[in-house]
Amino acid sequence: MKDTHHKKNEEYFIEKYLKPLSKKNESFPIPNGDDSSMINFNSLISVDSFVEGQHFPKDLGPFFIGYRSIAVAASDILAMGAKPEGCLLSITINKPSDEWFEEFSNGINEFLEQHKMSLLGGDITKGNLNIGVTVVGKINNKVLKRDGAKVNENIFISGTLGRGYLGRLEYKELDTKLNHFLMPKIPIHDIDKIREVASSCIDVSDGFLIDLKRILISSKVGADIFLNENFCTNGKEDLICGDDYVLCFTSNLDEKDLTKMLPDAHYVGKITKEQKLDVFDQKKNRLNFNKLGWDSFI
Amino acid sequence: MKDTHHKKNEEYFIEKYLKPLSKKNESFPIPNGDDSSMINFNSLISVDSFVEGQHFPKDLGPFFIGYRSIAVAASDILAMGAKPEGCLLSITINKPSDEWFEEFSNGINEFLEQHKMSLLGGDITKGNLNIGVTVVGKINNKVLKRDGAKVNENIFISGTLGRGYLGRLEYKELDTKLNHFLMPKIPIHDIDKIREVASSCIDVSDGFLIDLKRILISSKVGADIFLNENFCTNGKEDLICGDDYVLCFTSNLDEKDLTKMLPDAHYVGKITKEQKLDVFDQKKNRLNFNKLGWDSFI
Known part of the structure; x- marks a missing residue:
């Protein structure tokens, strides 16, 4: 079986920069890497997209693109009265590089650590920079509408x-x-x-x-x-x-x-x-x- | 209170073309339109992005862009042994129009109806065409990994x-x-x-x-x-x-x-x-x- 990991493809970047951010626990019993992620609680879910030039300036560093995207998406879960617990990332990028992904995943990680959240899954696609974030949170008896x-x-x-x-x-x-x-x-x-x-x-x-x-x-x-x-x-x-x-x-x-x-x-x-x-x-x-x-x- | 609905902004397209696709039921007790959507079951969740020129040709009609995007994303839930039940859309588009959204939402609706799924939420953003789809499914005692x-x-x-x-x-x-x-x-x-x-x-x-x-x-x-x-x-x-x-x-x-x-x-x-x-x-x-x-x- 040929190892394709020396080629810098989607799997390479997911394995190296995103998988380390995922945590397996009671709420998320399957570690990142299957076709879907499992959520073991009744949940709130929200999606948001972040586009270069629209939501952040073109010269913004990847650390802040990552941090800001998750923060803004997580805010929609708070707005319903719950704590954000996990997220999935759908990253569209034209020229992925180790430099970009290292900074980006550091920004994501900083937010996730501060807020005790886990990365649950995601995908990477070629195209103009667009960060899609899906956030889930656990319902806590009352939902604020x-x-x-x-x-x-x-x-x-x-x-x-x-x-x-x-x-x-x-x-x-x-x-x-x-x-x-x-x-x-x-x-x-x-x-x-x-x-x-x-x-x-x-x-x-x-x-x-x-x-x-x-x-x-x-x-x-x-x-x-x-x-x-x-x-x-x-x-x-x-x-x-x-x-x-x-x-x-x-x-x-x-x-x-x-x-x-x-x-x-x-x-x-x-x-x-x-x-x-x-x-x-x-x-x-x-x-x-x-x-x-x-x-x-x- | 000024009605901004005559302006063709994000809310206009969401209200007119996406909200009609959402169904309120026991599994999804809050209708589309709050900050997050509620899921009343232990779930599988998956995200996918679809980029013009990568996943579909530039001249593909919006009906098929919609149908195909949901189908491909839903496939990841099947792969884990469950039925897809709901989805959220994160649509990035440069020039939204009624023509485009009508065809697109018809394609989405055709797939959702055929598969008894509901649209749970989403957002629309300005930028190069990129369809982000988050799909959720109900866990049915066994998960296929x-x-x-x-x-x-x-x-x-x-x-x-x-x-x-x-x-x-x-x-x-x-x-x-x-x-x-x-x-x-x-x-x-x-x-x-x-x-x-x-x-x-x-x-x-x-x-x-x-x-x-x-x-x-x-x-x-x-x-x-x-x-x-x-x-x-x-x-x-x-x-x-x-x-x-x-x-x-x-x-x-x-x-x-x-x-x-x-x-x-x-x-x-x-x-x-x-x-x-x-x-x-x-x-x-x-x-x-x-x-x-x-x-x-x-």
Whole structure:
């Protein structure tokens, strides 16, 4: 039997750079390498694609492409009130090299280690750089959906807005470890508490206003938002810039009780009956926005 | 609240063409549209990417791009001895249009309906055409892996080889419904029986010899293959052409008992102790191959 591993084909890169990231345990009883992976729990699942030039700049290092892709995809599992536990990668790349894969898999590994996640499988294909990430998480008695917001509930975000936007603008200057665009921080340590108190939840990826609007449409309610510099990094534009990966959730808890429980969280507004979304500054003036967030097609 | 649905953005195409394909049931209790999808069973999961120019020709119609992508991805779940039940799509496309999405979603729907599957979620991104498919299936007491083949067992394939190769060569001439490249037929009706009798299994996607070799490596055994025109469409090249999506499996059943149970299946050879792979023609001459199958990078 001929050994094809000296040729740098799909198997070569999978064996060398991806398989070492997989962990066999009770939840994932089959090690990476068969046709499918096995998940031994009732699960949440989400997919996301990351395209060069769209989701990250062309000159971004593979370490950050890897780290950022998993972080952003994992955020969708948090948004449903669960912890991400495993992921699969579908990598399309024109010229795979050891240098690229070493950096890339280091970035993936850094995120997986920090978040106690495992790589479950994947494939590698020739073509323009496109990172497809599938993330799974274990359901923990309650699932947070978008349709649970109720009139008079308070709206909270799990952290400040605009850090990803700042990181994207200054991604060459900022210390990479502090750059929320290159290495998004997702609120994994708060998720058990948020699941307890939230009636609806979404992650802020495309922009706070457009993502909040998705809750409002699903829940058939409206909202008044009270802009406050306490929860912004740059200014008013933080409401629509996206790349935040904080959670936006609704709860009947009042501001004081909630921030005692979740010190990083901020009160941002109130759910209203009329199905419209208004934003006010601290002087009670209504603010206007040309768009509510980011869409790759418009 | 402004309705952005008149703009043809990601949400427009998801709402109009993808959401109608999702079905809510006991296994998938949350309808398509939240951040993640919920799976209410212990599952197998697999991902695959399909790139224009690599996996399908540039001028292929969107109906077949859709049908073929799901079929090929679903084959990996069958290979583990389970039925595919749901899928998620991650579509990267430069210029989405209603025409494209209508044809594409019809192709997806045709496959999903035929195989009683549901669409669980997905995303759409701007970039060069790349269809990422995640498929999940329910585990049915036994999982077929690659490492279970034992010396002296027989090797079978669930159908004839070379039909996908012929369909790819003649994809403009052949009746599309009969074209195994455009609309691969996966052996979903045989899987319950195959699971019962097989000790190891893989789907033939890259080429019969390269895929069989993966079983041999995992199982630490070898094989003698006896080429026979009964299980070929074109000739010797069918052993390495790929695009077959039949299952290759090992079993201690003899040829007669197995083909009584699975009339479309063929005996193709025997598992041997020595870790090498030999192919013989009907005159017992050993055949040589320059390569064992397809790899997008070599």
